[in-house]
Amino acid sequence: MDAKVTLRVNGEARTIEVFPDTSLLEVLRDDLGLTGAKYGCGEGMCGACTVLVGGKPTRSCVTPAAEVKAEVVTIEGLAQGDRLHPLQQAFLEEGAMQCGYCVTGMIMNAAGLLATNAKPTTAQIKEHMEGNVCRCCTYERIVAAIERAARAEESR
Amino acid sequence: MKRLELTRREVLARLGGGVLVLAFAPACVAQNRNSGGQANDRIAAWLHIGPEGKVTVFTGKVEVGQDIRTSLTQAVAEELRLPMDAIELVMGDTDRVPFDQGTFGSRTTPTMAPILRRAAASARETLLDLAAARWSVDRSGLVAEGGTVRGGGHSATYGDLAKDQPLDKPVREVPLTEPKDWKVMGRPMPKVGGRAIVTGRHAYTSDLRRPAC
Structure with missing residues (x-):
């Protein structure tokens, strides 16, 4: 050391x-x-x-x-005490995970996106998330979860 | 010298692909802390009702993302008339679960779900027997629902009924709940353990730290 x-x-x-x-x-x-x-x-x-x-x-x-x-x-x-971050909540609600191994990386990458672009288009989400791999292929739901989180943030 | 070169795709193809998780245990070991070496035809080999009513279920099947922790919990919840969160599954811990050949071939739903449903339905019927005997009432007037057996002006929790009477009874040929009457099975449910995954608390094998390692 x-x-x-x-x-x-x-x-x-x-x-x-x-x-x-x-x-x-x-x-x-x-x-x-x-x-x-x-x-x-x-x-x-x-x-x-x-x-x-x-x-x-x-x-x-x-x-x-x-x-x-x-x-x-x-x-x-990411969560504030017991209150989950909107992305964490959205991943749960969309069931956007199978084994879940990639999920924490997915959520952190998406958090970076929403911090700079609160209302991303589906195309922007897919482009931003391109480098995060899900071996269970839960991609559709992951995109849906990020869209859901963006909507939840907007309505807050 | 010819080198053996395999691409990842070839390796997967030769292995046959798919999900293959094996859990081996000697056939003679079908015990858990609660069933104490019980054969698999005893209710206690498959589930235990704690004094506070918490139900622990034992199965050799392993959750690797196929969501059987959720679907098997639904199966037990349906037959024991309990909410999902009253049930916890011990999966693949070969010191504690009945012998199982492994988790493969999409066999959990057609084979393990019926076994657990039958064990849970047997437990439910046993609780009704215990209640009827305790209160000396006709068992047909009793209902097990939401963790409590009620009827004839009496009521007792599952945990209270099971407290002094471990479910050391054979699994019975009791009728299973008809699909038309399902309240928990056959519908989407939130992933059991999902919150631990999205908060990073779920411990995968690579997250485990052995003592002194």
């Missing part, structure tokens, strides 16, 4: 020791016990490890933890 870094994760400052190439995903899962972000491909190609860094959807498996300067939000930090 040759570097101490302090990350701000879900509103809390956390200091850990890392190697220069330790990924943010490893820190989240192994050091901080936040296992909601998943290890999928390990190459930034599947989206299962997506978290928000400075509000931007980021592949944590290919992001060196030592280089992270902005606030990190993981799926564990």
